[in-house]
Amino acid sequence: MTTSSGTRTAPARSWRLPFSPWHLLLMPLALIFVLPLVQMVLTSFMSESEINRFPPKFIPSGLHFDGYTKLLSESHILLWFGNTVLVSAVAVISHLILCSLAGYGFARLKFAGRGLAFVAIVATVMIPMQLLMIPTYLMFAQLGIVDTLAAAFVPWLASAFGIFLMRQFFLGLPVELEEAARLDGCGALRTFVSVVLPLARPALATLAVFTLLSSWNDLLWPLIAISDDTKFTLQVGLASFQGTRRTEWSQLMAGNVIATLPLIVAFLVAQRRFIATMTFTGLKG
Amino acid sequence: MTITFAATPRTPPKGTAPAARRRGRALRRTLTGWGFAAPATVLVVGLSIFPAVWAFFISRTRWNGIAPAKPLGWDNYQRIAQDPDAAAAAQHTLLLTVLFVPGSIMLGLLIAIALNQKIRLIGFYRTCIFVPYVASAAATGILAGYVFNPQFGAANEVLRRLGLPAQGFLESPGQALLVICVIALWGEVGFCAVIYLAALQDIPHELVEAATVDGASKLRVFWHITLPELRPVTVFTAIWQTITAMQLFDLIYTTTRGGPMNSTQTVVYYIYELAFQTQRLGYGAALAYLLFAVTMVLTLSVFWYSRRSGSEAF
Numbered sequence: 045m046t047t048s049s050g051t052r053t054a055p056a057r058s059w060r061l062p063f064s065p066w067h068l069l070l071m072p073l074a075l076i077f078v079l080p081l082v083q084m085v086l087t088s089f090m091s092e093s094e095i096n097r098f099p100p101k102f103i104p105s106g107l108h109f110d111g112y113t114k115l116l117s118e119s120h121i122l123l124w125f126g127n128t129v130l131v132s133a134v135a136v137i138s139h140l141i142l143c144s145l146a147g148y149g150f151a152r153l154k155f156a157g158r159g160l161a162f163v164a165i166v167a168t169v170m171i172p173m174q175l176l177m178i179p180t181y182l183m184f185a186q187l188g189i190v191d192t193l194a195a196a197f198v199p200w201l202a203s204a205f206g207i208f209l210m211r212q213f214f215l216g217l218p219v220e221l222e223e224a225a226r227l228d229g230c231g232a233l234r235t236f237v238s239v240v241l242p243l244a245r246p247a248l249a250t251l252a253v254f255t256l257l258s259s260w261n262d263l264l265w266p267l268i269a270i271s272d273d274t275k276f277t278l279q280v281g282l283a284s285f286q287g288t289r290r291t292e293w294s295q296l297m298a299g300n301v302i303a304t305l306p307l308i309v310a311f312l313v314a315q316r317r318f319i320a321t322m323t324f325t326g327l328k329g
Numbered sequence: 330m331t332i333t334f335a336a337t338p339r340t341p342p343k344g345t346a347p348a349a350r351r352r353g354r355a356l357r358r359t360l361t362g363w364g365f366a367a368p369a370t371v372l373v374v375g376l377s378i379f380p381a382v383w384a385f386f387i388s389r390t391r392w393n394g395i396a397p398a399k400p401l402g403w404d405n406y407q408r409i410a411q412d413p414d415a416a417a418a419a420q421h422t423l424l425l426t427v428l429f430v431p432g433s434i435m436l437g438l439l440i441a442i443a444l445n446q447k448i449r450l451i452g453f454y455r456t457c458i459f460v461p462y463v464a465s466a467a468a469t470g471i472l473a474g475y476v477f478n479p480q481f482g483a484a485n486e487v488l489r490r491l492g493l494p495a496q497g498f499l500e501s502p503g504q505a506l507l508v509i510c511v512i513a514l515w516g517e518v519g520f521c522a523v524i525y526l527a528a529l530q531d532i533p534h535e536l537v538e539a540a541t542v543d544g545a546s547k548l549r550v551f552w553h554i555t556l557p558e559l560r561p562v563t564v565f566t567a568i569w570q571t572i573t574a575m576q577l578f579d580l581i582y583t584t585t586r587g588g589p590m591n592s593t594q595t596v597v598y599y600i601y602e603l604a605f606q607t608q609r610l611g612y613g614a615a616l617a618y619l620l621f622a623v624t625m626v627l628t629l630s631v632f633w634y635s636r637r638s639g640s641e642a643f
Contacts, residue, residue, distance in 0.1 A: 155362025179380030
């Protein structure tokens, strides 16, 4: 009995892979997702003659900085980078302040018109951007912010998503702490700043990641409202540069690296926070 | 709030002082509340509901943004029905949505299940699969132009190594929309996978264990327990990805700009061209409203369907 069962399991075991079969699915998938980005970085270090060769090369023969130096001298890439950093910084800071204030107001304070205001905010989620493009452009023109950086950050100063996120978070906090602060004579603002906000760090981090991603990567609003190439953000700058230099790949890839690397590095450093943000968008948003 | 107000007259008036104080306190509370909520509310509502209403008035005019707008009534809307470009754009948007939504849901679920295994290198796989999500659609589009370049792109090189004929990809009217769909999936599927992964990890272990103890096979557990548990997430993802597909703009702008031969001109891209290249603001706004109406009907029907069949998505 023991020997026969032993011989029966032996061939079965020899069929088994030395690793989980899931690797057979995950390894190719992982490569498909990451290799284009690797190629983007590698190509940015190739010389133009190396790129336009058949069959194409994957690894550059050496570190050529032609793409970067040409991009620096032939476009305003540094200016665009600075503009984008500024736009994202304003967007993130404004989001953190305004959305947490409003989220707290909707979660905890009782005031006339609260229900209606919140319904209006939730309803805005339904309105698609193609409906907003034309009037928003006209509005920006009226406000005199066409061709200024404000056109890139004004749409990201606050968002329904941000208000909703913060409200959900505050609703989940126990009320007792705030009540204790109130009994000690703290006003609403004081209670909010010194008692509630320190507890909200995870939600604020999620909100910051969301705003950073949206404002940094946004193409449509600045594309519509900014035509002065010294006011471009990175995304608009790259798109316009691509429009005129369709074949100068080392420069285009260098621009791509400059535009995406900060976010990729941020993602690698704070992966948990990014994933928490994506999860929140999906499960609660 | 309403209860306190309704109760006030029933109690015998003991003098005006407490009532006035109460009213004063209510006013202060309202002011405090609005102090917190107003800045963000004004921005969000002012940048969406107000322009959306304005867009409706624009849609009933002929306007180039400079000369005075000429009122047209419903003419713009009637004209859409006879516009072959609008019909083609609608067809492209529909095809893109029909390919993208099920594609991202199935691929996202598959990836999530794979990433939910406790095997070696799983952290590495996770990082690789999620990282394209943070790259902007503009950068993704430019990168795609390189990878799918017919002359020296990596995609044709892979085909050549496999002994397959080279393709035109983004330069071929028959393939461009498909290639854009593939690129959009590459960039967005990580999002679906993350959501499904979180949902999979939320499924109570007891459910799966109980079924396994009762002798259910892995496939049956998946079919009868995992999938039903994931339904709310699937409904949400379907709605979200439908909106993403119907609004796809950045990627088209940095790959084909609607070409070749208008084969990738979607409704949103067409509206952009009408409004910002040919200055036909009224007609563009009318088309935008029509698309909005269609999206609304689609979203609400998915929503109602999911409500009726008993799964709460929100």
